[in-house]
Amino acid sequence: MKTDLIDQYGMLPEGSRVLCAVSGGADSMCLLHWLRQLRQERRFALYAAHFEHGIRGDESLRDAGFAEEQCRKLEIPFTLGKGDVPAFAARQKIGLEEAARILRYRFLDETADRLGCDRIATAHNRNDNAETMLMNLCRGAGTRGLAGIPPVRGRLIRPLLQTDRTEIEAWLQENGIPHIEDSSNQEDGNLRNRIRHQMIPMLEEMNPSVLAAFGRTASLLRADEDFLSGMAEDFLREHRNGNRLPAAELARLEPVVASRVLRLLCGTGVSMERTRALLAFAGGTERGVLELPGQKVRRQKGELIFEK
Numbered sequence: 563m564k565t566d567l568i569d570q571y572g573m574l575p576e577g578s579r580v581l582c583a584v585s586g587g588a589d590s591m592c593l594l595h596w597l598r599q600l601r602q603e604r605r606f607a608l609y610a611a612h613f614e615h616g617i618r619g620d621e622s623l624r625d626a627g628f629a630e631e632q633c634r635k636l637e638i639p640f641t642l643g644k645g646d647v648p649a650f651a652a653r654q655k656i657g658l659e660e661a662a663r664i665l666r667y668r669f670l671d672e673t674a675d676r677l678g679c680d681r682i683a684t685a686h687n688r689n690d691n692a693e694t695m696l697m698n699l700c701r702g703a704g705t706r707g708l709a710g711i712p713p714v715r716g717r718l719i720r721p722l723l724q725t726d727r728t729e730i731e732a733w734l735q736e737n738g739i740p741h742i743e744d745s746s747n748q749e750d751g752n753l754r755n756r757i758r759h760q761m762i763p764m765l766e767e768m769n770p771s772v773l774a775a776f777g778r779t780a781s782l783l784r785a786d787e788d789f790l791s792g793m794a795e796d797f798l799r800e801h802r803n804g805n806r807l808p809a810a811e812l813a814r815l816e817p818v819v820a821s822r823v824l825r826l827l828c829g830t831g832v833s834m835e836r837t838r839a840l841l842a843f844a845g846g847t848e849r850g851v852l853e854l855p856g857q858k859v860r861r862q863k864g865e866l867i868f869e870k
Contacts, residue, residue: 563596563725563733573681573719578606580719581679582638583670585612586628589685591741592730593722597683598636606681609639611673613666615647617658621744628742641677643669659752674717686711686720689727692776693757700753704821705790706831709783710776726773794822806865813845827868830855840866 568574582597584590594610601608612629614622626642633640651661670682691710698707713723722730734741765772797819801811812820817837824832824840832840836854843852843859844866852859860867 563592565600565721567713567724568600568721571714571719573683573714573721574600574604574606576605578681579609579677579679580606580681580683581609581611581670581674581677582683583612583666583685584610584629584633584640585685585744586625586632586742587685587744588731588734588741589687589690589722589727590629591632591739592734593683593685594632594636594638595737595739596721596733598638609641609673609677609679611641611643611670613643613645613669615645615662615665617647617662618744625742625744632740639677641673643673645669657752659754679717681717681719683719683721685722687722687725687727687730688773688777689758689762691723691780692762692773693754695776695780696757696761697753704831705783705787708780709787710780712784724777790818791822793819794826797823798826803865805868807868809844809861809864809866812866813841815841817841824854828855828857 574580580597580601582590582594584594597608600606610629610633612626614626616622618625630640630642645665647658647662647665650665651658654661654664656664673679674682695708695710698710701707711720711723713720733739762772769775797811797815798807801808807823812823815823817834820841821832821834821837824837832854840852840854840859843850843861849861854868857868857870860869
């Protein structure tokens with residue numbers, strides 16, 4: 563297993579406290595054992611956590627029991643979390659996959675806070691990244707979405723992001739490390755699984771190194787996104803006055819930068835149509851109010867005032 567990505571992004575500094583998300587599957591068991599090997603050399607503390615989401619009945623309970631047993635054998639402190647994902651999904655009117663993701667990361671954040679962990683390691687790999695990029699392409703995403711899964715986001719780290727699933731499985735076999743399979747991964751009921759089982763194999767027929775190609779593309783797009791987001795941050799540092807921005811200055815921005823200014827202000831993505839509408843509003847003279855996700859914008863004496 564290569565540590566290039568860990569070194570490039572400084573994922574495991576000496577003295578850090580790392581919480582490893584463990585599902586019991588091949589990827590997470592590989593990550594857990596690899597981090598256990600690295601912790602003495604890199605001098606960091608290692609903890610593990612598993613979120614039992616209540617979706618697959620007895621199989622979910624099996625996963626939780628397996629993860630806990632493996633961590634006990636490895637003498638790694640373990641935390642088990644539980645949640646009712648179907649009920650949460652119904653309340654929020656979102657899909658099960660999205661609901662599980664939200665509750666899982668909420669649990670990991672709370673556990674990391676309680677344990678004083680400054681790193682949360684997840685086992686996303688190169689295949690996951692390619693699948694995410696294709697999913698976002700199907701949905702019409704911009705640069706940020708097409709760049710896929712970031713290696714680092716806040717205290718989240720993905721040490722396996724440049725490792726193929728086949729490499730992970732081979733490493734597990736070589737080292738005699740057990741894992742379990744999630745039966746839902748074999749179903750084609752969601753977009754990710756259809757991409758995994760149908761689209762990726764087809765692309766690999768055309769280019770056997772397509773996963774590495776996706777990785778290079780993701781790196782290039784991420785560099786572009788970081789540059790443009792940096793321009794948006796610079797604009798806000800220079801021109802923001804509380805919840806106010808100068809209308810004329812905002813109107814002069816390129817839409818690709820303005821959309822990122824709005825993302826920073828609204829806390830979520832804003833469509834290009836709404837971005838263009840805001841730039842027209844900023845450059846005009848008409849009174850009125852413009853609606854954005856979670857915000858309304860009004861003009862007053864040459865300024866745009868952003869209000870919840």
